[in-house]
Amino acid sequence: MVPKVTRRLQNKLIFAFVVVLLIPTGIISFYSLRTAASTLIQKIGAEELRTLVSQANDIEKRLIDVKEDLIFLSLAPPTRRYASIINGLPDPNDVYRDAEVALLRTFLDRSTIHQYLDFRIIDLAGQELLHVDSTGEILSSEDDVNVAGEAYFNQAIGLPSTQVFISDYDLVRTEGVIEQPYVPILYYSVPLEVDGANVAVLVAKVSLEPLFWDITSRSAAPIFLVNRDGSYLINPDSNRLYGRILNTFVTFDGERSREDVITMFGSDQGIITQSSDMPDSLQVFVHIRPETQISIRWLLIRAIPISAILGEVNATQQVAILLSLISLLAAILVAVLLTRSIVRPIRQLSEVADSVRQGRWDVIVPGTGGRDEIGHLADAFDGMLRELKSVYGSLEARVASRTAELSSANLKLSEANRKAEEASRAKSLFLSNMSHELRTPLNVIIGYSHSILVMPQMFNNVPIPETYRPYLKLIEDNGHYLIGLINDILDLSKIEAGRLELAPTMVDLPEIFRGVLATATGLLKDKALQLRPDYPEDLPPVWADPMRVRQITLNLLSNAVKFTNSGSITLRAQVTDEVWVSISVIDTGIGIPEDARTVIFDRFRQISSGKFSEIEGTGLGLDISKQLSQLHGGDLTVASEVGKGSKFTFTLPVATAEQRESAAAPALLNESFTIFERSGLLDQEVCSILLVEDEVSMRELLRRALEVAGYIVIDTHDGGQVMELALGLLPNLIILDVNLPHVSGWDVIAQLKGDPATADIPVIVCTASTDRTRAAVLGAADFIAKPATPEQVIDVVRERLLRVER
């Protein structure tokens, strides 16, 4: 499975690009914007300050204009003449007074610029002498109005001529009560001198409203005018005005922080400030002091909202952001293109690697021949791929050759195996044949030596010289010994080949034991040993191969005789666990040391120390006996004590009820012969068939099939033998393949039919040739065309035999 290629590398690269680009852009933008803002603030602040200063100058100028008006008025001839009247000069028909009123009226008319609300002339006692209001009406003097306590009077009365007193601000009042709406005013007062002495004071009440209107209207930004006592004269919030006079205690120093108060009141020059009191605004302030010695000292403050200032900066900022975005897009584009130029070849390479991994070698590596690093990578990859391809190719070739070697080795092995099996079979066959071949001459040796010894009637009763007797006996004994050896070797080869078969039947143990004990007695010779049978006569029959039971028992007994010089040997048998009979041979012999007990069952082993070596034997007996016991389902075990004796025990299964029923009558047994009860098998007529077929496999096949069908089959491949076999066996039927080597099948038929002994035997011709007529003419009973199945052949055979019977 190819892992899904997510474009992680590309994404990483693009991200890195963007980050790398954004950071400086951001820093630069931020820094430049900061710088721009502060520069702008400073610039705007400076501009504002300049404006404010000029405004302040205007205000001062206008305040001083009024002062100059009053100086002019005080020096104007009508006023001087009116002052003289006060000083006692007669004024017939109030001519001078009227002149003076006329003069004052001209100033009242000019109130569009300086709004003079009224003029008053007040004598030294504080009594109003003349009062002209804004309408130009001459107001009648009121005796009860005395202004001697007012600052504008008592401050001005002491002043030298042409010196003007300007009062603190006040509000218009009517008979001492402040009028509403509030109208801020200033009193200007100047002394009137006659002959070097002040005789009266000219007081002008000036409305500040036009001035204040002018100030506020000229500024879009909030503007504040603060009196020296802290009262607001101008404030966007009209409720905060005139704190001192209205006793609202709303004052600048009450509202603003100490820093602001100190900064603004404490410095002479105008200052630009950004205070914590109005963090959103840039404040510019200047002092207004038209006359240093008098009471006006104002603070003019403009608060310009930072947002307004930064509006421009914001615009710049937007442009900057826009530019940043554009450059960001450009950066991403560049990054995408760049990373694609890096990542795409890498991805293609990885795809190629995947293909190769899946075994597709015929891929072309893209991007080779490039001059950059990727190109080199592709080249290197291509080279590696070629190398891999060649290595892989040689590897495959090597695997193929190794596989071939392996299979040939396997072939050899199986051949060797087959040969080994063949050899094993050959060995078994050889041993079997050899034992047979050895037995046949031994039969003569033993037979004659024994006959000479014990059967003089065979030799016309001529006695043998006694000198020969023991030697003849030696020949006979050694003959028997040889037979024992041959039997053992044959058994062992069968055991090794796994071909030792038992012929189990119901076995009457006491009967076997009688024979065995008789033989064992013969083995005792001159040894002073007692053979003791110790078993009940009514032992249940066991299911065993009687020959083998005899063999085991005899082997154990003869061993016991060998290794016991005095005392007794007991043959004991008893039922154990109800289903087993255990048979023990107990001796009082030399015993077997513990470490040797396991070895005694080993093939070809005999305990090789001391006395044992004197004792002859193949050493196969115990091994074979153990194997035979195990083949019967039991086992052979040993218990022994050195110097006291040994006990060998083997077990055999008690015959089950089923086995007892199935078994024929126990075979009569002798060491040399077995007599059978002739079974009823012979009562049924079994037909014999002579099968003549030269092809081995066909012959085997037909023979087996016919035997299974219940016929006795004698087969041959040799046409030359047919006549002899037919004459000797007189079979019920002959199956003949006419295509025989050396001899013509047709001739064989003719021969058979020509001899009266065999002429009646029906012949079934079985051939690939189609010469049915010839077969019929020659007297063949049937004709089977090859190829034919065994079933077809059997059918024809059965049919023919039935007809012959009738």
Added chain:
Amino acid sequence: MGYILLVEDNKDNADMIIHILTSARYEVRHFTRGLPAAREARRDMPELILMDFNLPDVDGRTLSLVLAQQLGGSSAPPIIACTARVGSVEAKLAERFGCSAFLRKPFSPEDLLTLVQRFVAPPVRSD
């Protein structure tokens, strides 16, 4: 008086068996090959057949069965298989192929006589 048909290819063994049997006054006709022996048996029925299974011209087991059939089935003369192949299976097969007894080589003269006497009474000494 009938005779014993001996089929045995080993001449020394055959001689010894003949020697033993004739010393017990049995009449023995000996064949080294099975097929002529069979013809003889059919021609002149013997009292007992003593046959080696290992014959040069024909399988002794098959021959014994064929003969047992041809000589009267269950009433045929007893056949004693006499062989050097002594396994239990061999004995079983002999029983299956119609033999009455199985004689293992080597056997002692007494064993042979004991066995033969079980089937054919020893002839009375005429001299």
